Amino acid sequence: MMPNASVPRESLLDVEGLSILIKDKRGDVRAVEDVSFSVAAGETLALVGESGAGKSLTALALMRLLPKTLAVEAKRITLAGKDLTSPSELDIRKVRGSIMAMIFQDPLSALNPVLTVERQLVEAIRLHETISRSDARARALELLDMVRIPAASARLGEYPHRLSGGMRQRVMIAMALAGRPRLILADEPTTALDVTISGQILDLLKELQRDLGLGMLFITHDLHVVRSVAHRVAVMYSGRVVESGTVADVFERPRHPYTEGLIQARPHGSFVTDGHRLREIAGTVPVPSARPPGCAFEPRCGRAEADCRQIVPPLVLEPGTARSLACFHPLQQEQYA
Amino acid sequence: MSPRLQIDAMVVEHRTKRGVVHAVAGVSLELEAGETLGLVGESGCGKSSLARAIVGLNTPKSGAIRIDGRATDPGRRGAQARAIQMVFQDPYGSLNPRMSVRELVEEPLSVHRLGNRAERAARAKALLERVGISAAMQDRLPHQLSGGQRQRVGIARAMALEPKIVICDEPVSALDVSVQAQVLNLLLDLQKEQELTFLFISHDLEVVRYVSHRIAVMYLGVIVEIGPAEGVWSLPLHPYTRALMQTAGDAERVAATGPMVTLASELPNPLHPPSGCRFRTRCPLAIEVCARDVPALEDFGDGHRVACHRAREWAGIAAPAHA
Numbered sequence: 156m157m158p159n160a161s162v163p164r165e166s167l168l169d170v171e172g173l174s175i176l177i178k179d180k181r182g183d184v185r186a187v188e189d190v191s192f193s194v195a196a197g198e199t200l201a202l203v204g205e206s207g208a209g210k211s212l213t214a215l216a217l218m219r220l221l222p223k224t225l226a227v228e229a230k231r232i233t234l235a236g237k238d239l240t241s242p243s244e245l246d247i248r249k250v251r252g253s254i255m256a257m258i259f260q261d262p263l264s265a266l267n268p269v270l271t272v273e274r275q276l277v278e279a280i281r282l283h284e285t286i287s288r289s290d291a292r293a294r295a296l297e298l299l300d301m302v303r304i305p306a307a308s309a310r311l312g313e314y315p316h317r318l319s320g321g322m323r324q325r326v327m328i329a330m331a332l333a334g335r336p337r338l339i340l341a342d343e344p345t346t347a348l349d350v351t352i353s354g355q356i357l358d359l360l361k362e363l364q365r366d367l368g369l370g371m372l373f374i375t376h377d378l379h380v381v382r383s384v385a386h387r388v389a390v391m392y393s394g395r396v397v398e399s400g401t402v403a404d405v406f407e408r409p410r411h412p413y414t415e416g417l418i419q420a421r422p423h424g425s426f427v428t429d430g431h432r433l434r435e436i437a438g439t440v441p442v443p444s445a446r447p448p449g450c451a452f453e454p455r456c457g458r459a460e461a462d463c464r465q466i467v468p469p470l471v472l473e474p475g476t477a478r479s480l481a482c483f484h485p486l487q488q489e490q491y492a
Numbered sequence: 493m494s495p496r497l498q499i500d501a502m503v504v505e506h507r508t509k510r511g512v513v514h515a516v517a518g519v520s521l522e523l524e525a526g527e528t529l530g531l532v533g534e535s536g537c538g539k540s541s542l543a544r545a546i547v548g549l550n551t552p553k554s555g556a557i558r559i560d561g562r563a564t565d566p567g568r569r570g571a572q573a574r575a576i577q578m579v580f581q582d583p584y585g586s587l588n589p590r591m592s593v594r595e596l597v598e599e600p601l602s603v604h605r606l607g608n609r610a611e612r613a614a615r616a617k618a619l620l621e622r623v624g625i626s627a628a629m630q631d632r633l634p635h636q637l638s639g640g641q642r643q644r645v646g647i648a649r650a651m652a653l654e655p656k657i658v659i660c661d662e663p664v665s666a667l668d669v670s671v672q673a674q675v676l677n678l679l680l681d682l683q684k685e686q687e688l689t690f691l692f693i694s695h696d697l698e699v700v701r702y703v704s705h706r707i708a709v710m711y712l713g714v715i716v717e718i719g720p721a722e723g724v725w726s727l728p729l730h731p732y733t734r735a736l737m738q739t740a741g742d743a744e745r746v747a748a749t750g751p752m753v754t755l756a757s758e759l760p761n762p763l764h765p766p767s768g769c770r771f772r773t774r775c776p777l778a779i780e781v782c783a784r785d786v787p788a789l790e791d792f793g794d795g796h797r798v799a800c801h802r803a804r805e806w807a808g809i810a811a812p813a814h815a
Contacts, residue, residue, distance in 0.1 A: 205670060205671075321758050322758075349759075350695055351755045416670060421698065422699050423698065423702075425702055426680055426703055427704065433673035436673070439638050
C-alpha cells in the first residue's frame with residue numbers, strides 16, 4: 156500500500172547545500188554537489204538513483220562516517236533542532252545512534268562476527284543509557300521482539316553468521332533502535348535479501364516508523380521499493396538531486412528526462428506477447444571527475460539544447476506545487492502518458 | 493520433433509560437512525528452439541545448481557540432458573560446451589582480469605581450435621562490435637570497463653562458439669536500471685537473430701515476465717509451477733508463486749485471483765527438507781495431506797502445471813482470464 160502522503164510536516168532533518176569533496180592532488184572532485192532536502196518526523200524520504208549518484212555518500216556524510224580523504228561542506232544541516240553544519244567529534248557522538256542511526260545493506264559486515272547478538276545489543280544500549288547489565292538484557296529482548304524475531308531469548312546467544320540474512324537484518328534494525336533514535340538512515344537495507352524476505356523487512360520498517368513516529372531517509376536504486384516505503388522521493392543523478400516531490404506525483408508525472416528514463420527502462424509487460432523493446436538510456440553515468448560542464452545528464456538526454464551544455468540547471472521549486480526540478484527543458488505534465 | 497533442450501529427472505547433490513544437500517531434487521524441463529524459459533525462486537532453491545549442471549559445471553547425480561533429441565554425457569563438459577553456453581551474473585568474477593577484451597573473446601575459439609589466428613581475431617572483433625564494444629575499447633582490461641560493458645563482453649564470449657542454448661544466470665541483476673534495459677534488448681536481439689534458446693534465471697519477476705515465453709517457479713530443488721508466462725503472471729496458482737507475485741508489488745492482482753499468501757518465515761534447512769510438499773512449512777494454506785503426500789505437477793490447461801494439493805480450490809476463481 157502507498158503510504159499516506161499527507162503527513163504533518165515537522166521538520167526533523169534539514170540539509171541545505173551539502174557537497175562532498177574527494178581530495179585529490181590534481182584538484183578536488185565533487186562527488187556530491189549542492190544537495191538539499193528535508194525529512195519530517197513520521198516521514199520517509201527515498202533517495203533514489205543509480206550507482207555513483209552519491210546516495211550512500213550523502214547518508215555517510217550525515218553520520219560523519221566518511222573516510223578522511225572525503226570532505227563535507229554544507230550551508231546548513233540541522234537535526235532535531237541541533238546545528239550539525241560543522242560538528243565537533245563530540246557533537247556527532249552525542250547524536251549518532253541516539254538521534255540518528257543507520258542501517259546498512261550488508262549486516263554481516265556491519266555486525267561484529269565474534270560477539271553474540273546479546274553482547275552487541277547490550278553494548279549499543281549501554282552506550283546511550285546508564286542502566287544495569289540485567290536491565291540492558293531485558294531491553295535487548297524487548298528490541299528483538301520489536302523487530303519480530305521469534306524465540307528472541309534463544310537468539311541472544313547466537314553469533315551473526317549463525318543467523319539467516321533476514322534475521323541478521325532484523326538484528327541490525329534492533330541495534331539501530333537501541334539508542335531510541337528519531338531518524339533512521341537506511342542504506343539499501345533489503346537489496347541483498349530475497350524478494351520474500353525483503354518484503355518482510357520493508358513491512359517491519361514501515362510498522363516501526365509508524366509506531367515510533369520515526370523519520371527515515373531511505374536509500375535505494377529500486378523504484379518498486381520507493382513506491383512501497385516512501386512518502387517523498389528525491390532522484391539523484393551524478394551527485395545532484397535532479398527532481399523531488401511526492402512519490403505518487405513524481406512516478407505518475409515525471410518531469411525530468413532522467414526520472415522518466417528510469418521509469419521507462421524498467422520492464423513492464425511482456426516482450427514475448429507485444430514485442431516492445433525497453434527504452435534505453437544511452438551511454439553511462441559520467442565519473443565525477445569527468446562531468447560535462449552543464450547538466451550532467453545532457454550527453455544522454457534526448458531533450459538537451461545549447462543551454463544544457465553550458466549551465467548546470469539549479470534545483471528549483473515549481474511554483475504552486477511540492478515538486479522541485481533541475482531541468483531547463485522538462486517534460487510538460489501532459490507529455491507523459 | 494524433439495525439443496531443443498530436454499532435461500530429464502535431473503538430481504544434483506552437494507556434499508557438505510553436515511550432510512548431503514539435495515539442491516536439485518528431480519527436475520524435468522523441455523525448451524524449444526528460440527524459446528525463453530524464465531526460472532524464478534529464492535536463493536538456495538537450486539536454480540543456479542540446475543543451471544550449472546546443464547552447462548556441465550556440476551556433475552549431476554542422475555538425470556539426462558538431450559539436445560535436439562541426442563543424449564549428452566552430463567559428466568563431460570566438452571560435449572556440451574559448444575551447444576550450451578552461460579552468461580553469468582557477475583562478469584567481473586567470470587572474466588580473467590589479466591586478459592584484454594579481445595583475448596577474452598578469442599579464448600573459447602582457441603580452446604576449441606576454431607580457425608587460425610587471423611580468423612579468430614576477426615571473429616572476436618566482429619562479435620565485440622555486435623554487442624556494442626567498439627574497436628577502440630577492445631584492447632582494454634575488464635577493470636577498465638563499466639559493469640554494462642563487462643556484461644557485453646561476457647555475452648560476446650558466450651556467443652563465440654555459436655551455441656544453440658544460453659543459460660542466463662541473473663545476467664542483469666548487478667547492473668543499474670538504465671544499463672539493464674540495454675543488456676536485455678541486446679540479449680533479445682541476439683535471440684531473434686540466432687534462434688537461441690534461453691534458460692533465464694532471475695529473482696526479478698518483472699524482468700522474467702518481460703523476456704519469457706514460459707515461467708518455471710522453483711522451491712527447494714523442485715519445480716512447483718510452470719506454464720505460459722502470461723498465464724503464470726495473471727493467474728499464479730501455487731501458493732509460493734502467489735507469495736512471490738504479492739511481494740513483487742502486485743498485491744491487488746493476486747487478491748483478485750484467490751487467497752493472499754504472506755510468508756512469515758524463511759527457507760527451511762535444505763539438509764532436511766519437509767516431508768510431503770516441501771513448501772508446507774511456510775504455507776498458510778497447508779492442510780494434513782500436504783505433510784503426507786508429495787504433490788505431483790498437475791495440468792491446469794494450456795501447459796500450466798502446478799504441484800499443489802489445494803490449487804483446484806482457487807483455480808476456478810479467475811479461470812476466464814486463462815482461457
